[in-house]
Amino acid sequence: MKFAIIKERKSPLDRRVVFSPKTLLQIKQQYPAVKFKVEKSKIRIFPDEVYKLTGFLVLKHVADSDVFIGVNEVSIDSLVPNKSYFFFSHTLKKQPYNRELLRALLDKKITFYDHEAITDIKQNRLIGFGRYAGIVGAYNGFRAWGLKYDSWELPKANMLSDQKALHAHLKKIQLPNIKILLTGNGNVAKGALEILDVLKIPKVSIEDYVSKTFTTPVYCNINTLDYNTRMDGKAKSIKDFFKHPERYASTFNQFAEHTDLLITGHFFSNGAPALYTEADVKSARFKIKVVADISCDLNGALASTIRTSTIEHPFYGYNPQTGLETDFKAPDAIAVMAINNLSSELASDASIWFGQMFLKHVIPAFFNNDADGILERARMTHDGKLTPRFAYLQDYVDGKE
Numbered sequence: 560m561k562f563a564i565i566k567e568r569k570s571p572l573d574r575r576v577v578f579s580p581k582t583l584l585q586i587k588q589q590y591p592a593v594k595f596k597v598e599k600s601k602i603r604i605f606p607d608e609v610y611k612l613t614g615f616l617v618l619k620h621v622a623d624s625d626v627f628i629g630v631n632e633v634s635i636d637s638l639v640p641n642k643s644y645f646f647f648s649h650t651l652k653k654q655p656y657n658r659e660l661l662r663a664l665l666d667k668k669i670t671f672y673d674h675e676a677i678t679d680i681k682q683n684r685l686i687g688f689g690r691y692a693g694i695v696g697a698y699n700g701f702r703a704w705g706l707k708y709d710s711w712e713l714p715k716a717n718m719l720s721d722q723k724a725l726h727a728h729l730k731k732i733q734l735p736n737i738k739i740l741l742t743g744n745g746n747v748a749k750g751a752l753e754i755l756d757v758l759k760i761p762k763v764s765i766e767d768y769v770s771k772t773f774t775t776p777v778y779c780n781i782n783t784l785d786y787n788t789r790m791d792g793k794a795k796s797i798k799d800f801f802k803h804p805e806r807y808a809s810t811f812n813q814f815a816e817h818t819d820l821l822i823t824g825h826f827f828s829n830g831a832p833a834l835y836t837e838a839d840v841k842s843a844r845f846k847i848k849v850v851a852d853i854s855c856d857l858n859g860a861l862a863s864t865i866r867t868s869t870i871e872h873p874f875y876g877y878n879p880q881t882g883l884e885t886d887f888k889a890p891d892a893i894a895v896m897a898i899n900n901l902s903s904e905l906a907s908d909a910s911i912w913f914g915q916m917f918l919k920h921v922i923p924a925f926f927n928n929d930a931d932g933i934l935e936r937a938r939m940t941h942d943g944k945l946t947p948r949f950a951y952l953q954d955y956v957d958g959k960e
């Protein structure tokens with residue numbers, strides 16, 4: 560089996576990679592039969608030279624490989640027909656901007672595995688950059704707060720060597736007695752929790768969060784059923800919510816009235832009610848001043864997330880009265896951070912983490928006949944067709960939705 564690490568071609572340029580030179584070496588030691596080539600790249604966080612010194616071929620052309628592994632969407636013109644690919648296609652939620660890419664994967668008879676679809680039998684995701692997105696996103700939330708209120712100046716995460724350096728800077732800040740709300744319970748939320756732990760911020764219960772004042776900063780972590788209720792008053796359940804989000808209404812305002820800094824890590828499905836709307840934000844009771852929107856959905860989940868932001872320009876302001884963008888330091892503005900490639904800011908740590916997960920969960924499947932069904936579950940396209948698990952995307956492919 561011949562594998563290739565392909566170069567990232569998406570703009571803005573992304574320095575992440577699935578395997579660091581060290582992880583590749585680990586794979587080689589565990590599976591001596593495996594052959595890896597690395598496509599030349601000027602931007603990858605680990606330079607070509609380091610791969611060469613570790614004993615890997617770095618080449619301009621790697622098209623003769625069997626399995627191509629990348630991070631972001633691969634440009635349609637560089638897809639090699641009849642091969643296998645792993646990358647994030649961003650098509651699972653029927654994102655319109657990647658419909659053509661999915662069509663090309665089908666037309667070119669590519670066997671395509673989406674990193675997002677690499678799950679265990681219970682559908683829990685096994686690999687992803689979520690943890691590092693959570694770490695960097697929460698850090699950026701505190702960075703935004705410091706800049707908005709001229710309280711401290713944290714450096715940009717991508718200027719720091721690694722997570723340790725980021726922790727060292729965070730430990731120097733003196734937080735006021737703010738209330739921080741974190742949504743979600745997946746990898747992003749867990750990454751964000753690591754940052755709240757570094758800051759030694761006490762966690763409080765929902766009851767205390769919405770009813771008490773505190774003499775220190777505190778945080779509360781909520782999940783889907785804490786801020787959604789069934790409109791018909793019937794008993795709610797997470798399974799029911801996943802199946803019928805349209806039956807639910809948001810009760811998020813009970814939290815917005817008590818929150819200064821919101822850090823999001825929830826999963827927002829198509830059809831779910833917005834956490835807060837334009838009308839909610841206009842209310843005098845709406846208190847949130849800084850939003851680190853790591854979930855970063857642009858389909859109205861949070862009224863204040865009107866666009867994504869970039870690593871270069873991470874913050875913008877949202878004027879709650881006009882619904883328009885403004886300076887994030889303006890007194891009435893909600894400061895928004897909505898970067899959708901957050902883990903790129905800590906590209907080295909994030910790549911090492913991702914590669915270790917891939918080595919643990921995916922590489923064995925190539926050598927044990929996919930005993931745990933990892934490849935089968937992640938396979939989206941094969942021989943020009945969507946696999947049964949992804950048949951729900953057929954209308955999207957056909958342009959019917």
Ligand SMILES: NC(=O)c1ccc[n+]([C@@H]2O[C@H](COP(=O)([O-])OP(=O)(O)OC[C@H]3O[C@@H](n4cnc5c(N)ncnc54)[C@H](O)[C@@H]3O)[C@@H](O)[C@H]2O)c1
Nearest residue numbers: 684689692745746747824825826828853854898899900901
């Ligand atoms: N900004 C960024 O750079 C960045 C990076 C990674 C992830 N994200 C986003 O952050 C969000 C969370 O990612 P994660 O890695 O923590 O995900 P995850 O897969 O680790 O966890 C998602 C959680 O959501 C739950 N869930 C699944 N389907 C759901 C549904 N239909 N409705 C409500 N909850 C559901 C799951 O049970 C799980 O607890 C996602 O929307 C993801 O796109 C953003």
